Every structure is written in C-alpha cells, then in structure tokens.
Amino acid sequence: MDFFKLIKWRRSVRKFAPRAIEREKLIQILEAARIAPSSSNRQAWHFVVIDDKRLIEQIPKQVVLGERMAAAFLKDAPCVIAGCYTRALTHHLARLFKHENYLVDVSIAMHQISLAAAALGIGSCYVGWFHTRKLKKLLGIPPHYSIAVLLGLGYPAEPSTEEAIGGVPARVRKAFDDVVSHNIYGNKL
Template identity: 40%
Template sequence: MNDFLELVKSRQSDRAYDMTRDVEPEKLDRILEAARLAPSACNAQPWKFVVITDRELSIEIGKAAAGMGMNKFAKEAPVHILIVEESANITSMLGGKVKNKHFPLIDLGIAAAHITLAAESEGLGSCMVGWFDEKKMKQLAGIPEKKRLLLDITIGYSLKPKRDKVRKEKSKVVSYNKY
C-alpha cells in the first residue's frame, strides 16, 4: 500500500514537456492497458481512447487546447490521449435513469485517473485538460461530430521538478458515519 500512496503523492499535473524525447510505445501500451482495465458501471466501458503520437498532429491538437490563453503547454506535449464518451450498455443507461446519474462521466473519470497514475508509474508526466476547442480537436482526430470528446490527457517527459501537493486537510474532506 505504501508504494501506491507514494505513486499517488508523486503524480502531479505537468505543464512542461521535453519535446526532444518521444514516449516509448511499450510505455504507452501499458498506460492504455491500465485505462482499458478500469472499472465501469455495469461493465459498460463507455469510452474510446484516441491516441495522438504524430508530432505534427500533436502540435495541432495542442493548439486546439491552447485557446483563450489557457493550456499553452499542450502544444509541447508529445502525446495526447483523447477520451471520447461512447454509449453505455442498457443496464448502465437504465440504472442511470433510475438513480438520476450519468454513469459514463464517472466511468471516464476513473479511466482518466488510471491513465495519469499509469503514466506516473512509467516515469512520465501528465495533465488532464478539459478546456479545449472540441470541434477543432474532433476534426483533427477524425472523431465523429456526434460524439463527445470530454478530456485530453497530455503525456510526456516532464521538464519541471516534483512539487509539494497542496490539498485540504483530511478533516475537511473526510468524515466517518455522518456528514
């Protein structure tokens, strides 16, 4: 358990990547396998991972993430993993209606966490990006217009050292047996 907690503690949102170093395909394969194995409501697996490794396309995808002064670092990420919401299975959809929850969003969050932790375990930096030009990214990556592109996870070798995590105190976010 200590190894896992150390992994969680060391993972950070990296916003500067070494453009001279490619991410090794075997590392990327292990990261994607961790995402594929992520749990989902009723085993719906409502995702598609579009992996951008082509250098020129990666820069264009990064530009689509760098709108309105946000996420300028994304242009320097050697890899982008675009997470597309796919249809949930009937059990997950019906359960979502009954419980008034959209389970695919939860499922995609779990898969995204698996990706970032797997990247960290491979010695790579990552950052989840939700602010981007969805229409432009979908055009660039050939994602059908009707699909929802929810996250862009940048992956690469970080140029910045690890920093201390700033989080709320445990007593502010954890309670036992009642709110």
C-alpha cells in the same frame, strides 16, 4: 514504487522533454485504462492516442478560453490521449436517477493512465478546457463519442526528485475534515 508513494509523488507535469514515449511503455499505459473498472462493465470508452506533432500543435488552438491559458503546454507534449465516452443502455438508465456513470467510467480509466505513466517516470497533465465539437472534428471522432478530457504525456523536462515527478511542487489540498464525513454529512471521522 509503492502505490501510496506513487499517488503522493504524481503531479501535473506541463513541461516535457523532447523525447518520444517508447511504444511498449505507451501500450503498458493504455493497458491500465483497458482493464479499468466501469459501470456494468460496459467499457463504453475509447482512447485516441495522438503523437503526430502537427496534430498536437493544433489542439491548443481549439481551446475555448484561448490558447495561452489552459492548454498552451500541450503543444510540446510528445503524446496526447483523448479520453472519449459513449452511453450504453445502462448509462441511460442510470441517468434517469441522475447518475452520470459514463463520465465516472472514463475518468477512472484516464486516471489509471496518469498513474501508470507516473509509475514509468512519465509526466502527464489533464486538459479540460476545449471546444468539443472542433476537437472531435480535428481528431475524426465519430458522432456517438464525446471527449471527456485530454491528457498530455511526456518525460518531464525537469529532473524528478524525492518530492515529485518533474520536480513540480505540491499544490495545496483541502484539510481532511473538510472533505471527509462520517456517516452523516459534516460529522468528523
């Protein structure tokens, strides 16, 4: 699929078919993260792939705002990827100037995963509401890593259409001029 079509077609898919993601496709998806750009090419990330159903079912229970709100859908995802980051020396230096590059790095990589999955007809949705300490314990993540975001992945339960993967309707976006400036903040392009 054409790239510009793909980025319009991707949606947050929260209803998954009970079908495992094929290993070769999962590896293809993870390769998209491995080759992602990062500040000073530090690649200070780690992607934990969770496909153990019992473990996945535990994840929504770790969500801060309650299982029902933000992450209930995760329990039916055949796969969840935890995007983890650590801080390289260059990240600490950038932080002196208020740049949180480690979060930018892992976010870019995770979205390469999301887009690669969509290109293969696999839906995904981020989850950002979780109790980091409890989740790190559940997943055995070493102390020097933190979890930036989770991504639930799976084949959509609903059929995909011309409009969207999993038939999920588009969510409203802000107007172009509300989010784009030309040279000086507030000037229209």
